[in-house]
Amino acid sequence: MPQDTFDLVIAANRLPVDRVREGGRSVWRRSPGGLVTAMESVMSGRDGAWIGWSGVPGKAPAAFEQGGMSLHPVALSAEEVRDYYEGFSNASLWPLYHDVIVPPTFRRRWQSAYDGVNRRFAETAAGLAAKNATVWVHDYQLQQVPQLLRELRPDLRIGWFNHIPFPPVELFMQLPARDAMLRGLLGADFLGFQRRTDAQNFLRACRQLLVDDDISVKADVVHAPDGHECRAAAVPISIDTAGMAELAETSGVQERAAEIRKQLGNPEHLLLGIDRLDYTKGIRHRLKALEEMYREGTLDPTETKFIQVATPSRERLDAYQHIKSEVEQTVGRINGEHAIFGAPPVTYLHRSFPREEMAAMFVAADVMLVTPLRDGMNLVAKEYVAAHDHSGALVLSEFTGAANELKQSYLCNPHDIARTKRTITRAIEASPEERARRMRAMHRQVQRHDVQHWAERFLSNLAAAPRQP
Ligand code: ADP
Ligand code: G6P
Numbered sequence: 001m002p003q004d005t006f007d008l009v010i011a012a013n014r015l016p017v018d019r020v021r022e023g024g025r026s027v028w029r030r031s032p033g034g035l036v037t038a039m040e041s042v043m044s045g046r047d048g049a050w051i052g053w054s055g056v057p058g059k060a061p062a063a064f065e066q067g068g069m070s071l072h073p074v075a076l077s078a079e080e081v082r083d084y085y086e087g088f089s090n091a092s093l094w095p096l097y098h099d100v101i102v103p104p105t106f107r108r109r110w111q112s113a114y115d116g117v118n119r120r121f122a123e124t125a126a127g128l129a130a131k132n133a134t135v136w137v138h139d140y141q142l143q144q145v146p147q148l149l150r151e152l153r154p155d156l157r158i159g160w161f162n163h164i165p166f167p168p169v170e171l172f173m174q175l176p177a178r179d180a181m182l183r184g185l186l187g188a189d190f191l192g193f194q195r196r197t198d199a200q201n202f203l204r205a206c207r208q209l210l211v212d213d214d215i216s217v218k219a220d221v222v223h224a225p226d227g228h229e230c231r232a233a234a235v236p237i238s239i240d241t242a243g244m245a246e247l248a249e250t251s252g253v254q255e256r257a258a259e260i261r262k263q264l265g266n267p268e269h270l271l272l273g274i275d276r277l278d279y280t281k282g283i284r285h286r287l288k289a290l291e292e293m294y295r296e297g298t299l300d301p302t303e304t305k306f307i308q309v310a311t312p313s314r315e316r317l318d319a320y321q322h323i324k325s326e327v328e329q330t331v332g333r334i335n336g337e338h339a340i341f342g343a344p345p346v347t348y349l350h351r352s353f354p355r356e357e358m359a360a361m362f363v364a365a366d367v368m369l370v371t372p373l374r375d376g377m378n379l380v381a382k383e384y385v386a387a388h389d390h391s392g393a394l395v396l397s398e399f400t401g402a403a404n405e406l407k408q409s410y411l412c413n414p415h416d417i418a419r420t421k422r423t424i425t426r427a428i429e430a431s432p433e434e435r436a437r438r439m440r441a442m443h444r445q446v447q448r449h450d451v452q453h454w455a456e457r458f459l460s461n462l463a464a465a466p467r468q469p
Pocket of ligand 2: 034
């Protein structure tokens with residue numbers, strides 16, 4: 001008989017798998033994004049339940065088992081996909097939390113859909129959690145769940161982790177639902193953030209905006225209205241480092257990496273970018289830098305090739321359609337100006353790939369370009385480092401969480417195109433000794449701080465939270 005309650009329940013907007021149509025049939029495919037990459041590794045081998053949306057509107061499929069986990073789909077109607085997911089989550093919160101790179105839009109209708117879906121997640125979690133169980137809630141789509149869940153099940157230990165940045169209070173206070181978001185999170189015992197700055201931004205927002213005398217903030221602890229304590233701290237996320245390093249060493253991946261280089265004409269320098277097609281990732285800025293370098297002759301289009309993988313994302317939203325057409329136009333322009341027969345300088349791939357193919361691209365690339373305008377962490381940067389221990393070079397934006405840890409990368413400010421170009425040149429021209437020195441240090445860092453280490457830190461912080469008085 002299937003288990004009906006669990007000691008560990010994960011609640012995230014998405015399940016680790018996504019229901020998509022392929023060849024006229026509905027099939028489960030791996031969901032996009034870093035949250036799933038990280039949590040899939042954490043949950044394999046742990047006996048737990050994961051609740052999340054299947055990726056399509058309508059009735060939820062029945063619960064099923066996968067990879068030792070019990071997956072529990074939560075239904076979203078077409079209106080909820082529009083108002084809760086595309087609206088409040090990805091047109092209000094996502095741009096606001098990423099430094100308003102595009103202007104956030106606020107609609108009252110979206111907020112009630114967000115509240116309704118968060119309530120459904122809280123009720124589903126309350127129904128699946130065993131007595132005194134741990135419920136680990138994820139990301140900006142579910143900020144009301146901690147408080148709703150505490151009201152339903154005060155016996156639970158409730159944690160929340162923010163995979164994206166938490167903005168400075170001057171930006172956060174634009175959000176009409178700001179008090180509700182903060183009070184929703186305060187239902188948790190422990191709140192984990194990517195960087196210290198994110199945790200401090202949250203605490204400062206509580207101090208400044210929740211002025212009622214039923215809430216007080218001391219150091220990193222908020223005393224919530226019901227008397228329980230909610231602690232906020234940085235617990236930076238990571239990857240399955242050993243898994244990626246082992247995969248990168250397999251003969252299949254090594255051979256495929258050599259084949260990729262051969263297919264591109266064995267260029268002297270192979271540069272790589274891998275991102276969800278999102279305006280936060282700085283793909284436009286990166287392409288601008290490269291376009292200028294090809295034009296000026298700093299890069300020779302026959303010697304230096306660039307692969308840009310841009311994973312389809314949130315395709316019904318205007319801002320995403322806009323960035324997609326800008327990227328496609330720029331790639332078209334660069335190739336139009338610089339390609340010779342059968343050998344364009346930029347290879348643009350707008351689709352998902354199996355893990356082995358991703359690893360082969362990492363191994364093949366001499367220089368990885370990770371240039372977001374803002375990113376909570378950026379797991380791609382860590383994956384590249386895991387796939388190399390003494391070769392390769394990483395150009396990394398200062399505006400990523402990863403920049404706090406990968407200090408031996410070639411750091412850049414992607415808004416400063418002139419210096420970004422010089423940084424790319426430095427990375428390309430670095431001696432093998434310099435590359436090896438930098439990469440070894442970064443490789444050690446991601447080896448020591450892998451995703452299991454992250455999950456243990458998060459869960460032990462949560463377990464150490466004082467019980468409710
Ligand atoms: P985000 O969570 O914003 O998408 P991250 O860099 O933190 O960004 O995580 C992205 C994850 O998705 C990484 O594990 C990366 O390897 C994976 N990924 C990105 N693009 C693809 C793709 N086209 N095919 C398969 N996996 C991808
Ligand atoms: C980021 C977010 C995740 C999200 C992922 C993919 O990693 O932090 O919560 O799942 O992007 O985006 P999507 O909207 O397709 O779920």
